[in-house]
Amino acid sequence: MELDFAGRLLDMSRCHVMGVLNVTPDSFSDGGRFNQLDIAFAKARQMVADGAAFIDVGGESTRPGAASVSVQEELDRVCPVVEVISRELDVIVSVDTSTPEVMSQAAKLGVGLINDVRALQREGALVAAAKARVPVCIMHIQGEPETMQERPEYRNVLREVGEFLAGRVRAAAQAGIATNNIILDPGFGFGKNLEHNLRLLAALEQLHALGHPVLVGMSRKSMLGQITGRDVDERLSASLAAATISAMKGASIIRVHDVRETIDAVKVATAVKGVV
Numbered sequence: 001m002e003l004d005f006a007g008r009l010l011d012m013s014r015c016h017v018m019g020v021l022n023v024t025p026d027s028f029s030d031g032g033r034f035n036q037l038d039i040a041f042a043k044a045r046q047m048v049a050d051g052a053a054f055i056d057v058g059g060e061s062t063r064p065g066a067a068s069v070s071v072q073e074e075l076d077r078v079c080p081v082v083e084v085i086s087r088e089l090d091v092i093v094s095v096d097t098s099t100p101e102v103m104s105q106a107a108k109l110g111v112g113l114i115n116d117v118r119a120l121q122r123e124g125a126l127v128a129a130a131k132a133r134v135p136v137c138i139m140h141i142q143g144e145p146e147t148m149q150e151r152p153e154y155r156n157v158l159r160e161v162g163e164f165l166a167g168r169v170r171a172a173a174q175a176g177i178a179t180n181n182i183i184l185d186p187g188f189g190f191g192k193n194l195e196h197n198l199r200l201l202a203a204l205e206q207l208h209a210l211g212h213p214v215l216v217g218m219s220r221k222s223m224l225g226q227i228t229g230r231d232v233d234e235r236l237s238a239s240l241a242a243a244t245i246s247a248m249k250g251a252s253i254i255r256v257h258d259v260r261e262t263i264d265a266v267k268v269a270t271a272v273k274g275v276v
């Protein structure tokens, strides 16, 4: 159950925390690029000190309705951050991208995981990810981020998410990606309404039947706002509850904004799992 993230080995039978590092302009109060790099690095260093096993660097907002960015803009945002974290910090750097050029460049800079919310469906993404020779996270999405929340529809969300992911695993294998280097993610909030999200979380164990480690991301998402009635910056408690449930149900990686708090929640779940 050990995976090799560009030389860093991690036991996927245990639960690890991934810290989110957005490097989109709207995630910084200040404009200058040098300053942004400084701020991003300081955030990453804090998340590593707090116990993150991964830092997930993303330069394209995939929020519903977010504007798209050019390949060059995404490269300019992501690469300097990936480079400095890989060089300076003892952590696995993950890149949250669907863009083949970003996958290839990031791999050269030491990235240990490619995290694609579009499941390597963009032209050239399968080839770029295969060449990178690092594990990949394949996430389920229905539609495109711009429009995915307009009218998500499933006959059986569990079965359809499972079938989609199994199909993408086959495509990845055909492209030369080692099947034991594939991590799966049901994609909470990506073309799903609250009921869909809850069904997927309730049955998270079943995703393991596909034979891959599972990554989940629910931190601060609107599904938690719908349940609690709270705004995005008031969703820490709900995020910790979702992380705890995921850890109990066998998730290997939990992608979050609040690393320190999530580490404690995961420790409690892991301790409980250790005695049964």
Ligand code: 7PJ
Residues within 6 Å of the ligand: 020, 062, 063, 096, 115, 116, 117, 137, 139, 185, 187, 188, 215, 216, 217, 218, 219, 221, 255
């Ligand atoms: C996810 C992600 C997720 C994976 C985002 C947000 C939206 N990558 N990137 N899984 N979500 N693998 O954090 O609200 O759920 S961006």
